[in-house]
Amino acid sequence: MQPKEILKEHVSKTITLTDEQFDYFFSHFTYKTFKKGQTMIGEGDKVDCEYFVLSGYLKSFFINDDMKMFILQFAMPTWWASDYNALYSGERATVNVDCITDAEVLCLTSKDREKLCREIHEGEHFFRWRTNKGYVATQKRLLSFMNNDAKHRYEELLAQYPTLYNIVPKQLIASYLGVSRETLSRLYHS
Amino acid sequence: MQPKEILKEHVSKTITLTDEQFDYFFSHFTYKTFKKGQTMIGEGDKVDCEYFVLSGYLKSFFINDDMKMFILQFAMPTWWASDYNALYSGERATVNVDCITDAEVLCLTSKDREKLCREIHEGEHFFRWRTNKGYVATQKRLLSFMNNDAKHRYEELLAQYPTLYNIVPKQLIASYLGVSRETLSRLYHS
DNA sequence: GAAACTGTGTGACCTACATCACAATTGAAA
DNA sequence: TTTCAATTGTGATGTAGGTCACACAGTTTC
Numbered sequence: 001m002q003p004k005e006i007l008k009e010h011v012s013k014t015i016t017l018t019d020e021q022f023d024y025f026f027s028h029f030t031y032k033t034f035k036k037g038q039t040m041i042g043e044g045d046k047v048d049c050e051y052f053v054l055s056g057y058l059k060s061f062f063i064n065d066d067m068k069m070f071i072l073q074f075a076m077p078t079w080w081a082s083d084y085n086a087l088y089s090g091e092r093a094t095v096n097v098d099c100i101t102d103a104e105v106l107c108l109t110s111k112d113r114e115k116l117c118r119e120i121h122e123g124e125h126f127f128r129w130r131t132n133k134g135y136v137a138t139q140k141r142l143l144s145f146m147n148n149d150a151k152h153r154y155e156e157l158l159a160q161y162p163t164l165y166n167i168v169p170k171q172l173i174a175s176y177l178g179v180s181r182e183t184l185s186r187l188y189h190s
Numbered sequence: 191m192q193p194k195e196i197l198k199e200h201v202s203k204t205i206t207l208t209d210e211q212f213d214y215f216f217s218h219f220t221y222k223t224f225k226k227g228q229t230m231i232g233e234g235d236k237v238d239c240e241y242f243v244l245s246g247y248l249k250s251f252f253i254n255d256d257m258k259m260f261i262l263q264f265a266m267p268t269w270w271a272s273d274y275n276a277l278y279s280g281e282r283a284t285v286n287v288d289c290i291t292d293a294e295v296l297c298l299t300s301k302d303r304e305k306l307c308r309e310i311h312e313g314e315h316f317f318r319w320r321t322n323k324g325y326v327a328t329q330k331r332l333l334s335f336m337n338n339d340a341k342h343r344y345e346e347l348l349a350q351y352p353t354l355y356n357i358v359p360k361q362l363i364a365s366y367l368g369v370s371r372e373t374l375s376r377l378y379h380s
Numbered sequence: 381g382a383a384a385c386t387g388t389g390t391g392a393c394c395t396a397c398a399t400c401a402c403a404a405t406t407g408a409a410a
Numbered sequence: 411t412t413t414c415a416a417t418t419g420t421g422a423t424g425t426a427g428g429t430c431a432c433a434c435a436g437t438t439t440c
Contacts, residue, residue, distance in 0.1 A: 088322055339426070
């Protein structure tokens with residue numbers, strides 16, 4: 001499937017655009033490819049775009065003072081990724097985004113997103129609902145963090161994203177769950 | 191200050207509306223008052239509105255199977271509160287909202303919010319940015335949960351909302367931080 | 381004023397998970 | 411095929427924070 005079709009199908013789940021409107025919408029995106037391991041957003045960078053994943057897997061993560069990694073999100077096809085704090089506020093990146101596998105993405109700059117939102121009312125509606133869903137999902141994850149132990153969270157993750165298990169190294173799964181890789185190893189060997 | 195002025199000042203931080211537009215916008219809100227301890231949204235309820243706080247303090251929280259409480263958010267004047275998962279999805283409430291102190295609020299139904307978003311482009315813009323900010327804030331809190339210990343999170347909370355300390359019982363602060371009240375007590379007596 | 385309730389402090393003990401150390405396995409590169 | 415690095419498993423030990431128990435405020439109710 002073509003990038004354009006993938007995006008169209010994704011957007012159509014929330015809003016309805018005429019073909020001309022969608023052509024215009026799509027014209028603001030730039031196609032790019034990245035290699036496994038490549039950094040798309042690094043700490044300290046000026047962040048001016050967000051990525052819509054066409055193929056492959058990304059991760060967005062934070063590195064603390066002890067060089068320990070915490071994964072905020074895995075991004076798979078039709079998901080969006082960026083350092084949204086930086087993107088929305090104009091500050092420098094504190095969150096990194098890189099490729100777990102080779103990946104194809106569509107880039108949308110912040111300027112263009114705001115332009116589209118201004119020019120196409122439905123476009124603003126789309127982005128509002130995208131954030132609404134992200135907000136609720138993040139809140140659920142926060143609750144799970146407070147409420148459940150690591151084993152529970154691990155099972156939750158696998159139930160939700162079974163594909164991750166085979167594609168993503170266990171270390172990264174551990175970083176997402178907020179436990180050490182040793183603890184994760186013990187969890188599923190019992 | 192009048193409810194209308196409070197909302198206007200709040201909305202004006204993100205968007206610009208003409209007086210007629212704002213009058214229309216405001217006409218969709220309903221003024222209500224609640225007493226300390228009163229429940230605004232209870233588990234299992236059908237959720238059809240969200241609350242804009244004019245005065246007083248609310249909390250939104252989740253109760254798990256062991257009857258343990260986890261606070262998702264405190265809401266203070268000019269903040270919004272609801273069970274957004276339920277509100278956006280149409281499902282029954284899993285999150286409760288109640289009053290920590292007597293409170294005055296403006297209610298906006300989901301139907302009216304969507305109506306306003308359809309009819310006033312700037313309105314949709316406002317609600318998009320409100321959620322954008324909520325999303326980033328929740329993500330930061332999630333990161334803090336993964337990264338920092340309870341003491342650090344406690345100091346973070348006090349630095350951000352110094353007023354909470356005097357108004358909100360320590361038990362609730364503990365529920366927000368995700369620690370037992372005993373642990374919290376030990377934290378700040380050392 | 382006694383009684384009853386809600387909020388808080390503090391000790392003793394327990395548990396989930398971290399950390400460190402090193403072994404075993406896999407997989408890419410040469 | 412050998413080599414080297416990255417990834418994973420596993421034991422021993424440490425610790426933050428949980429749980430239970432009870433004491434001691436303030437505050438509301440009769």
